[in-house]
Amino acid sequence: MTxxxxxxxxxxxxxxxxLTGQAQFVDDVEIPGMLHAAFLRSDYAHxxxxxxxxxxxxxxxxxxxxxxxxxxxxxxxxxPPLVSPPPTVKDVIFxxxxxxxxxxxxxxxxxxxxxxxxAESRYIAEDAVEDILVEFEPLEAVIDxxxxxxxxxxxxxxDLESNLAAxxxxxxxxxxxxxxxxxxxxxxxxxxxxxxxxxMENRGIVTDWDKKSQHLTVWDTTQAPIPIRNxxxxxxxxxxxxxxxxxxxxGGGFGPKMMMFYPEEMLIPWVSMKLNRPIKWIEDRRENFxxxxxxxxxxxxxxxxxxxxxxxxxxxxxxxxxxGAYDPYGLTTPLNTQCHVMGPYDIKNFTSEVSVVFxxxxxxxxxxxxxxxxxxxxxxxxxxxxxxxxxxxxxxxRKRNLIPPDAFPYEHEIxxxxxxxxxxxxxxxxxxxxxxxxxxxYDQFIEYEQPRLRAEGKYVGIGVIPFLESTGVGPYxxxxxxxxxxxxxxxxxxxxxxxxxxxxxxAQIVAEQLGVAVCDVRIVTGDTAEFHWGTGTFAxxxxxVAGNAIHASASIVRQKVLKLASKIxxxxxxxxxxxxxxxxxxxxxxxxxxxxxxxxxANPLRGAVQPGTEPGLEATAYFGPQYGATAFGTHAxxxxxxxxxxxxxxxxxxxxxxxxxxxxxxxxxxxxxxxVSMGIGNAYYExxxxxxxxQLLNASFADYLIPSATELPRIEVGHVETQSPLNELxxxxxxxxxxxxxxxxxxxxxxxxxxNRDLEILETPLSPNRLYELLRPNEEKSR
Amino acid sequence: MTLPESDKQPVRLRVNGESIERVIPADRTLLLFxxxxxxxxxxxxxxxxxxxxxxxxxLDGNPVCSCLVLVVAVDGADVLxxxxxxxxxxxxxxxxxxxxxxxxHCGFCTPGLLMSAExxxxxxxxxxxxxxxxxISGNLCxxxxxxxxxxxxxxxxxxxxxxxx
Ligand code: FES
Ligand code: FES
Numbered sequence: 026m027t028x029x030x031x032x033x034x035x036x037x038x039x040x041x042x043x044l045t046g047q048a049q050f051v052d053d054v055e056i057p058g059m060l061h062a063a064f065l066r067s068d069y070a071h072x073x074x075x076x077x078x079x080x081x082x083x084x085x086x087x088x089x090x091x092x093x094x095x096x097x098x099x100x101x102x103x104x105p106p107l108v109s110p111p112p113t114v115k116d117v118i119f120x121x122x123x124x125x126x127x128x129x130x131x132x133x134x135x136x137x138x139x140x141x142x143x144a145e146s147r148y149i150a151e152d153a154v155e156d157i158l159v160e161f162e163p164l165e166a167v168i169d170x171x172x173x174x175x176x177x178x179x180x181x182x183x184d185l186e187s188n189l190a191a192x193x194x195x196x197x198x199x200x201x202x203x204x205x206x207x208x209x210x211x212x213x214x215x216x217x218x219x220x221x222x223x224x225m226e227n228r229g230i231v232t233d234w235d236k237k238s239q240h241l242t243v244w245d246t247t248q249a250p251i252p253i254r255n256x257x258x259x260x261x262x263x264x265x266x267x268x269x270x271x272x273x274x275x276g277g278g279f280g281p282k283m284m285m286f287y288p289e290e291m292l293i294p295w296v297s298m299k300l301n302r303p304i305k306w307i308e309d310r311r312e313n314f315x316x317x318x319x320x321x322x323x324x325x326x327x328x329x330x331x332x333x334x335x336x337x338x339x340x341x342x343x344x345x346x347x348x349g350a351y352d353p354y355g356l357t358t359p360l361n362t363q364c365h366v367m368g369p370y371d372i373k374n375f376t377s378e379v380s381v382v383f384x385x386x387x388x389x390x391x392x393x394x395x396x397x398x399x400x401x402x403x404x405x406x407x408x409x410x411x412x413x414x415x416x417x418x419x420x421x422x423r424k425r426n427l428i429p430p431d432a433f434p435y436e437h438e439i440x441x442x443x444x445x446x447x448x449x450x451x452x453x454x455x456x457x458x459x460x461x462x463x464x465x466x467y468d469q470f471i472e473y474e475q476p477r478l479r480a481e482g483k484y485v486g487i488g489v490i491p492f493l494e495s496t497g498v499g500p501y502x503x504x505x506x507x508x509x510x511x512x513x514x515x516x517x518x519x520x521x522x523x524x525x526x527x528x529x530x531x532a533q534i535v536a537e538q539l540g541v542a543v544c545d546v547r548i549v550t551g552d553t554a555e556f557h558w559g560t561g562t563f564a565x566x567x568x569x570v571a572g573n574a575i576h577a578s579a580s581i582v583r584q585k586v587l588k589l590a591s592k593i594x595x596x597x598x599x600x601x602x603x604x605x606x607x608x609x610x611x612x613x614x615x616x617x618x619x620x621x622x623x624x625x626x627a628n629p630l631r632g633a634v635q636p637g638t639e640p641g642l643e644a645t646a647y648f649g650p651q652y653g654a655t656a657f658g659t660h661a662x663x664x665x666x667x668x669x670x671x672x673x674x675x676x677x678x679x680x681x682x683x684x685x686x687x688x689x690x691x692x693x694x695x696x697x698x699x700x701v702s703m704g705i706g707n708a709y710y711e712x713x714x715x716x717x718x719x720q721l722l723n724a725s726f727a728d729y730l731i732p733s734a735t736e737l738p739r740i741e742v743g744h745v746e747t748q749s750p751l752n753e754l755x756x757x758x759x760x761x762x763x764x765x766x767x768x769x770x771x772x773x774x775x776x777x778x779x780x781n782r783d784l785e786i787l788e789t790p791l792s793p794n795r796l797y798e799l800l801r802p803n804e805e806k807s808r
Numbered sequence: 809m810t811l812p813e814s815d816k817q818p819v820r821l822r823v824n825g826e827s828i829e830r831v832i833p834a835d836r837t838l839l840l841f842x843x844x845x846x847x848x849x850x851x852x853x854x855x856x857x858x859x860x861x862x863x864x865x866x867l868d869g870n871p872v873c874s875c876l877v878l879v880v881a882v883d884g885a886d887v888l889x890x891x892x893x894x895x896x897x898x899x900x901x902x903x904x905x906x907x908x909x910x911x912x913h914c915g916f917c918t919p920g921l922l923m924s925a926e927x928x929x930x931x932x933x934x935x936x937x938x939x940x941x942x943x944i945s946g947n948l949c950x951x952x953x954x955x956x957x958x959x960x961x962x963x964x965x966x967x968x969x970x971x972x973x
Contacts, residue, residue: 036907043915044903046850046890050916053849148835225854225862225916225950276852276916277950310855524914524951691910695956699913702953726859726948734941734954763953 030533031754034691035543039274039528048274051229051244052307059231060089062293062306063150065140065157066315067132070168070385070719071179072161074128074139082142082156087149090300091157092292093140094129100295101126104286105256107390108355114440118192122182124351124388126288126295132161133181133350134387135719136315138288143296143304166385166719170324170345173382181350181383190352191381195363197438198374200330203339207330211410216788217399217768219322219347219713220706222392223731224523226276227308228317230290232297239263243270243294248283251519252560254553256286257294265557272551278523279703280391281318284354289316314724319713320358320392322347323399327366329407330374335415335422339374342366342403346381349388356381358389358396360442361495365400365765367437368408369454369493369657370426375439385719393703394764395442401492402789405769409776410785419773420462423491427454441653443498449655450751452683457745458491458659461681464743465489465661479780484666485676486778490766491659496684496758497569497749501649503558504571506535506578508586508642512606512621514539514546516578519559520571521551525760526692530568531575533688534754538579539586540603541620558647566653566758568688573648573752581644589623589642654749656684656757660701660766666778671793671800673709673775675738683745685757693759694742700763701740706732707764708771712790819883823848824892838874838882839863842889850890850919854948861947864920865889871927873946890919893926901971902926905964906957913951921947925961933969937962 042048079091094101103123128139140157144150167173167181173188181188204210231244241263247253247270254270257263275282289306297304308316325344331337346359359379367375412422428435430453437447462468470487478485504518514535522528532546539546549555559571587598590608594601594616602611609617620642628640663677680697687693710730714722723729748755768789775796776784784800791799815834820827823846830845839856842848842865854862856875863874866888874887893900899907902925912918921944928935928943935943940961941954949957 037910037912040907040912040915041897041899043912043918044890044899044906044922045894046848046919048915050849050852052843052853055847055849223950224914225860225948226852226914227854275914276854277914279950307853310857310859524912524916526910526913695910695913695952698953698955699951700953703950725857726855731948731950733945733948734958735945737954739958740953740955 028537030536030543032687033533033689035529035533035689037526037529037692038532038544043274050226050274050276051231051246054231054244054305056231056233056303059303059305060143060145060300061147061150062296062304063142063147063154064138064312065154066136066138066312067128068135069132069161069163070135071164071166072132073164074130074132075160075162077140078158079140082153085149085153085156087145088142088153089145090143090296091140091153092127092296094127097126101129104288104291104353106355107285107353108357114193114195116194118189119356120185120190122190122351122383123353124288126292134385135721136312136387138316141292141296143300166717168384168386168715168717168719170322170347170382170384173384174380181385188383189380190348190383191356192379193356193359194378195439196376198339200339200341200374200376203374204330207338208333209331209411209414210328211407211414212328213407213410213787215325215327215403215406217321217323217402218790219319220392220711220790221314221319221713221729222279222281222317224277224279224282227310227313228282228287229307230293231303231305232294233303234297234301236301239267241268241294241298245270245272245290246275246282247272247285248278248521248523249285249560250521250551250553251557253285253290254557260291261294261298269554272521275521275523279393280320280395282523284318284388284390310726311724314721314729315387318388318390320389320395321399322389323362325403327403327407329411331411331415333415335411335417335425337370337372337426340367340372341376343378346379347384347386347389348381349384349386351388352381354390357442358391360440361396362400363439364441364447364495365397365493366403368401368404369428369491370404371428371432386715393700393761395761397494397761398707398765398768401765402769405490406772406787409773420489424455424458428452441495443653445652448652449493450652450749451747452655452657453747454491454657457657457681457683460743460745461489461659461661461679464679464681464741465663465677467661470663484668484778485663486774486776487661487663488770488774488777489659489661490770490773491657492766494656494762494765495653496656497566497650497756498653499570499649500560501647502560502571502574503556503645503647504575504578505556505643505645506575506582508582508620508624510621510624512545512619514541515549516546516575517549517556518571518575519556525696526689530688530692531572534572534576535579538583539620541606545606569654569752569756569758570648570650572688572756573754574646576754577646577648578644581646582642585642585644586620586623589627590618593618593626648752650751652751654685654751654757656682656759656762658682658762660770662770662774664774664778666775671796678738678740679743680740680763681743681745682759682762683747684759684762685746685749686755687744687746688756690744696759697742697763698740700761701767702732702737704764704767705737707790708768709791710736712792817880819879821884822886824888832879834878834880836879838865838877838879838887841879842874848889848891852916852919854916861924862917862920864923864947866923866927871924888923890922893922901967902929902964905960905967909956909960909963911952911956911960917947917949921949921957928961929965929968933965933972935965
């Protein structure tokens with residue numbers, strides 16, 4: 026397919042506003058008479074709430090109201106479940122316990138909100154929070170996943186028999202039989218710990234209730250404005266067209282802004298209606314560390330069975346998944362782990378059993394990667410160990426096990442996060458890996474450079490990790506494309522956007538169909554007043570699902586344009602082309618009509634139209650994929666470790682991606698860079714440290730180290746394209762891809778650099794300190 | 809603690825070339841003064857404790873975290889924010905370079921980054937990659953991985969050098 030706009034490095038339409046400080050973020054919304062909210066949050070992770078006295082706070086000058094759970098009366102209700110449990114798997118256990126707007130009886134994680142103060146200014150509101158007196162009975166906290174499941178453990182939810190939130194078993198083939206036949210069985214415990222998404226913009230909400238018109242407007246830092254609107258409608262008893270949710274420019278999402286409903290998200294609109302005043306609440310950074318969802322904590326007891334030539338015969342993974350204090354997001358994250366722990370490999374026998382555990386920690390919902398990095402870390406670590414034990418090259422063992430190109434669509438016989446059978450739609454994996462090997466100069470490095478550098482006393486290592494990513498899942502998105510009388514195109518879609526460049530990549534899709542300049546396509550996302558069907562931006566699905574809905578709508582508009590133009594220009598449709606905002610007769614370029622004129626003609630003010638005629642050049646269409654499209658990639662890295670400090674320097678970082686059709690390489694590369702940078706943080710710098718009481722010990726950017734410009738390398742990006750057969754554009758998602766293989770890559774490259782046979786890395790995140798600790802016992806041993 | 813009304817103080821500043829006189833509480837930070845009192849919301853707030861750099865502005869020519877600066881302590885100062893850069897729709901060479909290199913993703917860190925980069929380029933017309941990375945190391949960005957930002961700053965420096973007499 027030759028394209029004019031799709032696949033081109035088009036500069037972003039949205040940037041001028043962002044570059045000049047004119048783009049509106051939630052915190053930039055200012056409404057006359059607006060009040061400000063601040064929350065009293067629990068310092069304890071687990072405690073009974075004995076009494077609460079807000080009388081002093083209410084007396085403070087400038088305080089308008091203070092609400093506790095009791096003040097909410099019957100309106101106090103746990104949030105609605107976000108992902109309706111349970112999936113359709115035999116014997117699944119799922120205990121749904123949802124977050125509450127304000128703590129009523131018992132605090133279940135540090136940072137849980139207990140009361141909200143509404144005041145003339147944020148300053149006053151925060152001071153008044155200090156005036157509130159609360160009496161707690163501290164309880165022993167559930168922090169450790171294994172201890173949490175032991176009999177006699179304190180309970181996060183007293184009405185349950187244990188802290189087991191869910192249990193799910195999935196299998197394919199017969200692992201035990203495969204194990205019998207194996208030449209080598211490797212069993213390990215692998216631990217993955219928690220990190221934060223740490224978007225630069227904290228969460229925030231501004232609400233405006235107009236009592237006279239009974240109209241509620243909510244600006245929300247959400248990735249899913251339409252579901253938020255729907256939920257508010259249901260809870261507040263308003264009609265749909267009376268609630269408008271706007272997700273304006275959002276300063277990074279990365280998953281946690283897809284969580285809903287955060288307690289504040291329901292509470293602030295409710296208070297706004299109670300007080301009949303506009304209200305603003307903006308989370309501060311400390312609250313973000315405590316009250317915005319996190320992810321990744323899992324403990325895997327895993328076993329892999331192999332033949333002596335390195336073929337994987339089977340895999341068995343029994344793991345614990347930390348869901349934090351509540352589980353509104355269902356099983357999405359552990360299901361993703363189950364679906365990625367087989368990696369891009371042809372594994373015929375598989376058993377996976379997950380126990381989801383309630384803990385007295387911040388809620389867990391997907392964070393960029395969403396359970397996938399854990400799965401990839403597990404399988405790739407196991408293959409590294411297997412390769413070592415079998416004396417097989419690290420690349421060879423992977424190549425041997427990759428799903429071959431003729432095996433697609435490849436059915437995994439388990440269900441995925443959408444509760445649909447896991448099917449890998451398409452792919453050709455080895456060429457992607459091969460390209461990464463070429464780009465990093467693998468053979469050259471192993472044969473010449475590494476020995477030379479080692480001889481100089483340098484600790485240099487290389488890593489290469491392939492991975493796949495399920496993306497672009499359903500259910501659906503929609504879009505409306507309209508040709509306006511000005512000749513410009515207006516496109517509305519329901520998803521939110523958090524910096525992915527949708528205003529541009531979506532415009533390219535439309536420009537391609539309608540022959541207009543990309544800058545003449547105006548995209549509106551995240552405003553329920555403009556488009557009110559859809560789900561949200563998650564699971565690397567924006568470009569795939571919304572992109573294809575836009576493509577479908579634009580195609581219909583194109584047909585309408587051609588039909589009308591054919592009549593007016595008295596030329597058959599086949600002889601017309603759409604170029605430069607005009608419909609032209611191909612052979613007689615001056616015989617043309619502009620899209621704007623056509624739009625006017627399509628909406629006559631007088632006269633008669635043929636029966637069944639729809640006015641305007643407009644179409645709305647939806648796209649819902651049969652199942653998700655699976656992308657593939659390989660990262661390669663060369664690093665050097667300072668053996669004294671364990672600080673490392675990344676010398677080369679290569680990614681090769683196959684995410685199907687590339688809409689805009691400039692944006693794609695940026696998405697990958699960003700994913701990698703978060704992955705590097707996950708792998709070597711970022712870990713949330715909770716103590717045994719559930720206190721987060723590093724709740725600031727001074728202690729929780731997200732990579733700055735000096736930690737990150739240049740990142741070289743290569744592309745290979747295997748189009749998805751599941752959608753017209755042939756696209757696959759890429760938003761999360763960059764993060765997935767990085768922890769596994771670090772582990773492999775570090776082991777390679779240190780070249781110490783006793784070092785076996787079985788955990789992530791690492792850090793210089795942790796790596797030092799891991800090496801110490803070995804040193805002692807060798808002494 | 810909120811300060812009593814009597815603690816308000818008069819201040820005079822130049823903000824983006826304009827003289828501003830206000831009577832403000834003594835605990836007002838420059839960040840909130842810009843955003844709330846002057847309605848200049850281009851400068852962003854990511855942490856309020858000097859750890860993210862989203863609030864970076866130039867104070868008498870030097871980059872500072874405006875969340876850490878009390879306005880009364882800098883009475884008489886000259887402040888430049890992101891809003892001072894472009895002339896209407898005409899972006900500066902630095903902004904253009906950001907646009908060309910896709911150095912803006914969500915854009916939340918961008919206003920602060922532009923000010924740090926502007927400072928660097930004024931001091932050092934030919935910065936090395938390491939100098940650029942160091943100059944922006946106080947500006948956290950969660951979206952870009954900094955690759956395109958570094959390229960953009962390099963490119964802006966080159967454009968400036970090409971234009972220089
Ligand atoms: S808001 Fe000032 S440094 Fe973060
Ligand atoms: S572009 Fe989002 S934080 Fe930098």
